[in-house]
Amino acid sequence: MRSYFLRKVVYLLVTLLLILTFNFLLFRIMPGDPIYLLFPKGAEKPVLDLWRETLGLDQPIYIQYFQYLIDTFQGDLGISFSFAKREPIADILPPYIQKTMFLSGAGVIIAIFIGIAFGREAAWRKGKMFDKFTTTTMISLYSIPTFLYALFFIMIFARFVPNWPFVHATGDDFDELSILGKVVDIGQHAFLPIISLVMETMAGFALIVRSSLIDVMTEDYMLTAEAKGLPERDVLKKHAMPNALLPVVAVIAFNVGWILGGTVMIEYIFTYKGLGFLTWEAVLGYDFPLLQACFFIETVAVLVSSFIADILNFYLDPRVKI
């Protein structure tokens, strides 16, 4: 058991180091001086020299690398170039991270519940009308990219629901609202982003749960459970589902990167000021330090969640312990 944990932790650290190195090299790999990535052409040479010194770009590359590692571990992610006052990125990020966590967290939880429900019922009625209908619908839903859902929902809501808020996470008069008003406001703003996010994810989960459950239902112990005379729903709930959900945990963990991608799309479309939107702003403003930081945070989030899934899998699945 200890060796399992140890291996996982070592893998986590190695991948983290890989990501940091990757992130570092990514912005220094192009031919030419990296300073020109940051400044458009026409900047004065003294200004460039000053910034090169400030950013440490005049150092040898390995010193820059260690400096980068040390800075990152101390929580210093550099300085943003596009934000007016050249703030440290570590100060800018928290509210954005919060919003993204809210959006993707809520989306994933809803998607998991709906997806599992549909997948379970479809597998239980395998080959029947309901199963065929659900599977076809889910495959169709799964083939539609998340951002198209967002576009469709905006189109329909803009037409049929007057005054529905489409942009930003909160209304303009958010601070003046009562607590209940605030909750309603947040809910209203988050509603469309979340359901757009849920659609594709849910369909994916449903399909996975269905195929996993169908696999489990062919196992011998299912026949035993039925032969014991257990009620059918009990067989499903107590014997089939726990086993079927095991691979699903891993799949969900591996899909966190996918979901984050979906969040980027959603945030861009709804101007929902989370990490994805910040990424977009960084690209737009050629703000490479900010882009680097956003990418780093997103990668680490995915890494940590897959690590958690590993640990969870360890507790859920006794076979891993052997």
Next chain:
Amino acid sequence: MKINLKFIDRFTNWVPRLRMNPVALAPFVIGITLAIAALALMVFLTGSMEIPQKESLIAVFSALIAVMCTFAVNALKEYRDINRAFTVMIITYITSFMLALFIMSLVLNAIVVSGVPGVGITFDWPAVSLESIIFWAISSFAAGIIVSLAAIYQIRLMSKKTPEMAQLHSLYAMILMLVASAAILIGMIAWQPRLDLEEPEVGISGLLAVFLLSLIAIFSLERLISKTPMNLRKDSFMSVILVVFIAVVALIGYDSVVGNLLVTTSEKYIMYGTAAAMAVALIAILFPIGDTIKINRELSGHGMPSTRRFLINLCLVSALVALFGFALYDIPPTGNALKFGILSAAIAGALLFYISIPLKEVLGHSKTEKLKLSITSMKRIWMQYKESRFGLFGLAVLIIVTGIAIIGPTIAPQNPLDLREPENLLPQPPSGKYWFGTDFEDKDVWSQFLWGARVSLIVGILAGLLSAIIGTAVGITSGYFGKIADEVLMRFTDFFLVIPWLPLMIVLIAILGRSFWVVIFVIGIVSWAPTARVVRAAVLSIKEKQYIERSIALGAGNSHIIFRHIFPNVFPLIVATSILLVAEAIFSEAFLDFFGLGDPNVVSWGWMLERAHQESAMMHWYWWWILPPALGIILLIMSFYIVGDTLDEILNPRLKRR
């Protein structure tokens, strides 16, 4: 165990040879000398001992490449078989070319940044002036000549048996290499040091051009030199690859011109360079085909009639013209190029069909049997495929979209990139004149829809192909060789599996610049990891089969086992997964375009959606503007999923759901 011992054995064999053999040492010495010279030059130019970090990194890298070259050349001696030897040589020369390029670029980088002291020439940053281009031209030309001289020397050594032939070939090779160096020089102009962000796409496409041009040069060299009898299929396969290369090079040439690579006068040089490269490639294609046929005729005793030989050449030329036509497809405003292209493609296809009928004559009996076998297996797959109604639907959609992609821009009433006077200020709903209505600039949505299909399809297929190739290579390597290779490659694969794909694509495009090719490259390079996993698992199970053990016992080498036993066995799996990859690539492309990271001058469905989103068409219920591209994307993705799934069930029956 076996593999390991062999490797060690080989390694110990190489070391003494390294000292003994001057030919083997040549690339190493050249590489090291160039690296040292470059560093010295840099010290001289910058006037200080502090060598810039990136440049020193590149120098070290070049030295490493040089060492690799040496080993590759040594490997030559391992092979008695001349074909294999040439394969290795090709690798050597690719690396040598790249080495020369790296060194030249870093020297130039230093010069552009600091000027040439003493001579009095200073270069303005960031523009690359004419002087620097001339310098670049001369130096790369010199590099090309050095490398080609080394090549010729080695070739002469190799073909000692017939001195006259060797001499003649060296002459041919010399001429070809000179032309190729000219082509490379043009490529290098395209790959100017990236000093500002305004022309970001130039970097990558120029690099690609250089790489492809060197490949073409190397292929042509190899084709001309090796007079050993080869089978026609292999040669025509090579030729097809070359034709594709040419198309790509043509596209890149066009891309560079459009990307404002160099202002006005210099554009001509790029045109000339592209033309030169194409001429080289043309020679490279036509010569070997003729030779092979001649050789085959001599061998079999009853060769091909000269008319058919003529037809083969004609067919290749028209295929070339066709590809030119396609390559030039989106140059406004004539549209004639495309019609011309389609016409010549049709002719080429018909001719190919004609000459392929009496295959037995050319291919010999056993090959014909093999071909028949593959045709029957295709038929069997189709019989099974027909059973699936879903699959047929997907295939139908796919065929329709492909049809639109091929003829769409020709039948489209308008060119979406044309500037025109708007008649209406607001988008118009569908009417008899505009089938799908118009957008904000009073442009026809139907025309845009027809144009968009092509890019979505091409990007999807190319990116899917790229990631399938990377995934297969990684999967087979790590599955077959195991041990450290497996461990390292799998950590790498895990890394790519875990990393959030969309942010990674966004970051890469932000760095590499926005262009058509960058989008393909980025999608391909981000999405290969799942394929690698699947292929590795399959290879692991195949490796345990007894026939592999038997062929090892019979003395088969690694490459024989991989290409003859493992690859054909995992191939169906790769086909099925890469079709799914294409679906995902289409999805990524659509979103990247929608996100504003695509090439702004390339019409695609994502591009249409981006424009609609910019004008907030969703808010105003302009459904005729949104639905066509959106539904197009959805249908295309869905059809690829369906076709991939259906094929998967037929080709890989073990994976069939219970």
